[in-house]
Amino acid sequence: MEPRTVETGSAPDALLVLNAGSSSLKFSVFVGDEAPRLYLKGEFQELSTHPRFSARADGARVGERDWPEGTQLGHEGAIDYLFEWGRQGVLGGHRVAAVGHRVVHGGTRFSGPALIDAETLAELEALIPLAPLHQPHCVAAIRAVSRTAPEVPQVACFDTAFHRTLPHVAQAFALPRRYAEEGIRRYGFHGLSYEYIASTLPRVSPGAAQGRTVVAHLGNGASMCAMRGGRSVATTMGLTALDGLMMGTRCGAIDPGVLLYLMDRHGMDARALERLLYEQSGLLGVSGESSDMRELLEGSGEAVSEALELFVYRIARELGSLAAALHGLDAVVFTGGIGEHAAPIRERVCREASWLGLELDETANASGGPCITMPGSRVSVWVVPTNEEAMIARHTRRVLQAGAQGQMTTPESLRE
Numbered sequence: 001m002e003p004r005t006v007e008t009g010s011a012p013d014a015l016l017v018l019n020a021g022s023s024s025l026k027f028s029v030f031v032g033d034e035a036p037r038l039y040l041k042g043e044f045q046e047l048s049t050h051p052r053f054s055a056r057a058d059g060a061r062v063g064e065r066d067w068p069e070g071t072q073l074g075h076e077g078a079i080d081y082l083f084e085w086g087r088q089g090v091l092g093g094h095r096v097a098a099v100g101h102r103v104v105h106g107g108t109r110f111s112g113p114a115l116i117d118a119e120t121l122a123e124l125e126a127l128i129p130l131a132p133l134h135q136p137h138c139v140a141a142i143r144a145v146s147r148t149a150p151e152v153p154q155v156a157c158f159d160t161a162f163h164r165t166l167p168h169v170a171q172a173f174a175l176p177r178r179y180a181e182e183g184i185r186r187y188g189f190h191g192l193s194y195e196y197i198a199s200t201l202p203r204v205s206p207g208a209a210q211g212r213t214v215v216a217h218l219g220n221g222a223s224m225c226a227m228r229g230g231r232s233v234a235t236t237m238g239l240t241a242l243d244g245l246m247m248g249t250r251c252g253a254i255d256p257g258v259l260l261y262l263m264d265r266h267g268m269d270a271r272a273l274e275r276l277l278y279e280q281s282g283l284l285g286v287s288g289e290s291s292d293m294r295e296l297l298e299g300s301g302e303a304v305s306e307a308l309e310l311f312v313y314r315i316a317r318e319l320g321s322l323a324a325a326l327h328g329l330d331a332v333v334f335t336g337g338i339g340e341h342a343a344p345i346r347e348r349v350c351r352e353a354s355w356l357g358l359e360l361d362e363t364a365n366a367s368g369g370p371c372i373t374m375p376g377s378r379v380s381v382w383v384v385p386t387n388e389e390a391m392i393a394r395h396t397r398r399v400l401q402a403g404a405q406g407q408m409t410t411p412e413s414l415r416e
């Protein structure tokens with residue numbers, strides 16, 4: 001379908017940010033032209049098993065709903081519900097004038113945020129095999145918005161974009177050249193989180209902002225990024241969000257020979273391997289109990305201990321590797337659900353990595369920092385909350401303002 005050209009007029013007064021996960025949909029509404037201010041936020045959980053919706057504004061609950069167990073609401077159903085709920089006055093008269101999406105994979109084409117039209121959407125769809133846990137859901141969210149509110153412009157903000165500064169050698173795989181030409185290379189993810197951290201570090205620690213710093217984004221998905229002066233120079237995730245650290249349900253780096261063995265001896269095909277590596281491995285696979293760090297830290301038994309030990313060991317190993325890529329280390333930053341809240345994990349990583357010159361301050365670590373190393377520590381360690389949604393809001397606002405200065409193309413509808 002041909003995009004239609006429209007005048008955007010003045011900047012939008014409310015901006016909806018959507019972060020579509022594998023089983024959840026997080027959303028935030030921002031208002032304000034120059035520095036978008038959070039107005040309300042919320043999420044849908046367990047969208048295909050036992051959907052629950054909640055929203056808060058200024059700390060107070062402003063929306064709540066539970067669906068019966070077994071209800072398949074899905075991302076599209078959630079967006080329909082969200083728009084309907086938004087029409088009931090909760091937005092205080094602000095009209096949703098644009099939607100910004102977190103899109104995990106931008107492939108070779110997208111090196112920055114992009115206004116979504118039918119052609120962009122088709123390209124995002126083609127990248128689904130490279131991010132099967134995430135990309136289908138953000139594509140579904142884009143389609144749902146275009147069906148419910150076809151006049152609202154949508155902007156895609158990519159997890160891969162921040163890593164465009166990776167040197168060639170840090171992107172390369174040692175495969176025959178024709179595969180690199182096809183786009184098979186290291187992209188890296190969690191870029192919106194890293195970009196947010198890079199943008200706040202100058203206020204938290206000018207030394208960490210300017211120096212050789214490793215940021216550990218430890219959430220359900222987990223990765224690490226080596227930054228020099230706030231730019232990505234090496235990262236643990238690769239072509240897909242499977243590589244690198246052990247995660248909630250993903251295995252992280254693995255000998256590729258294991259996959260060949262599983263194909264030969266267990267008759268596994270690509271789909272079976274995908275389920276194993278993305279959904280049944282990591283903390284869940286090794287503990288046999290849970291993918292959730294809170295539950296594991298409260299749990300007991302040998303398998304749980306081994307899962308935690310391996311999780312910490314892999315982070316410490318990658319920290320050494322990233323310090324090598326940086327030719328030294330000045331600071332480490334912990335972020336993401338685990339990085340921000342799991343003090344025992346931070347403590348264990350810091351102990352494993354003390355040889356690099358970081359001296360943990362246990363009291364500061366227990367109380368959440370921001371600085372969790374002793375005053376004389378050669379390497380400083382920080383706890384900095386991330387905010388992917390704020391980053392998406394800033395990008396979306398910028399794309400729309402750039403469009404408003406001239407003319408912006410937006411699709412009449414993204415429906416086929």
Ligand SMILES: Nc1ncnc2c1ncn2[C@@H]1O[C@H](COP(=O)(O)OP(=O)(O)O)[C@@H](O)[C@H]1O
Pocket residue numbers: 021218219220221248291292293294295297336337338341342343
């Ligand atoms: N207080 C806490 N203590 C330990 N782990 C926590 C705490 N709060 C959250 N987490 C862990 O953070 C992880 C989720 O991180 P998050 O960044 O929200 O994930 P994602 O956005 O990738 O779904 C889960 O493993 C969860 O158990």
Ligand SMILES: CC(=O)OP(=O)(O)O
Pocket residue numbers: 021104159189190219220221222241
């Ligand atoms: C890229 C990625 O792994 O994202 P998440 O942590 O949200 O799963």
Ligand SMILES: [Mg+2]
Pocket residue numbers: 219220221
């Ligand atoms: Mg996340």
